[in-house]
Amino acid sequence: MELLILLAAKNGQLVTRTEIAERLWEREVFVDTEHGINTAVRKIRLVLRDNPEQPRFVQTVTGRGYRFIGPIVEVRPSPAQNSAAPVDAAAALAPPSAVPTQGPVANRELPGNGKTWYSRNARLLVWLAVLGALTAVAFLIIAIRLDARGWGDRFLNRAARPKISSLAVLPLDNLSGVPGQDYIADGMTDELITMLAKNSTLRIISRTSVMQYKGARRPLP
Numbered sequence: 001m002e003l004l005i006l007l008a009a010k011n012g013q014l015v016t017r018t019e020i021a022e023r024l025w026e027r028e029v030f031v032d033t034e035h036g037i038n039t040a041v042r043k044i045r046l047v048l049r050d051n052p053e054q055p056r057f058v059q060t061v062t063g064r065g066y067r068f069i070g071p072i073v074e075v076r077p078s079p080a081q082n083s084a085a086p087v088d089a090a091a092a093l094a095p096p097s098a099v100p101t102q103g104p105v106a107n108r109e110l111p112g113n114g115k116t117w118y119s120r121n122a123r124l125l126v127w128l129a130v131l132g133a134l135t136a137v138a139f140l141i142i143a144i145r146l147d148a149r150g151w152g153d154r155f156l157n158r159a160a161r162p163k164i165s166s167l168a169v170l171p172l173d174n175l176s177g178v179p180g181q182d183y184i185a186d187g188m189t190d191e192l193i194t195m196l197a198k199n200s201t202l203r204i205i206s207r208t209s210v211m212q213y214k215g216a217r218r219p220l221p
Contacts, residue, residue: 003040007058007068016065041066168205169193171214186214 021033050057057070172185197204
């Protein structure tokens with residue numbers, strides 16, 4: 001905005017990149033002014049929908065700076081008008097053909113000095129945004145509580161956890177350091193397999209199948 005004010009105040013005169021850098025940044029601030037100026041000009045053109053190849057507002061003077069070539073109309077408020085009344089900057093910078101002169105938009109009068117109308121609509125937008133966020137959160141909580149592993153997982157784009165149907169008891173290790181006590185570890189493995197087979201609804205893998213993993217150092221999968 002500072003750059004746009006500077007360009008418009010010059011009213012068609014060339015504004016050098018040095019002037020722009022001095023206006024936008026203090027001398028004690030060390031920044032990449034070349035990149036900063038290019039970014040600021042690009043944002044101005046984006047807002048004004050200006051084409052750098054065929055400019056209507058901001059003209060580039062290669063190697064020197066920029067010039068504001070758009071139509072500028074100075075508007076002086078009458079004594080009867082409130083000096084604090086807001087000015088429509090977009091309408092002031094737009095060409096005359098872009099400013100509506102009739103119709104519901106042009107004929108609409110804002111109550112007071114315009115602040116009431118804008119503030120009322122701003123509050124309405126804020127309340128609508130808050131209501132939408134609360135609705136989304138409530139819907140998500142209900143979905144998860146209804147079916148934490150089914151519909152809720154699909155809503156969160158998350159795969160449901162597989163149901164465990166079988167169990168294998170890997171052979172226990174003899175940690176005593178005495179090779180002669182390996183039979184104790186094997187006996188405890190057999191006892192665990194037997195107990196689980198009697199008291200579990202899962203399919204328990206037999207001892208013959210799991211003993212091939214005795215002493216094996218393989219990944220769990």
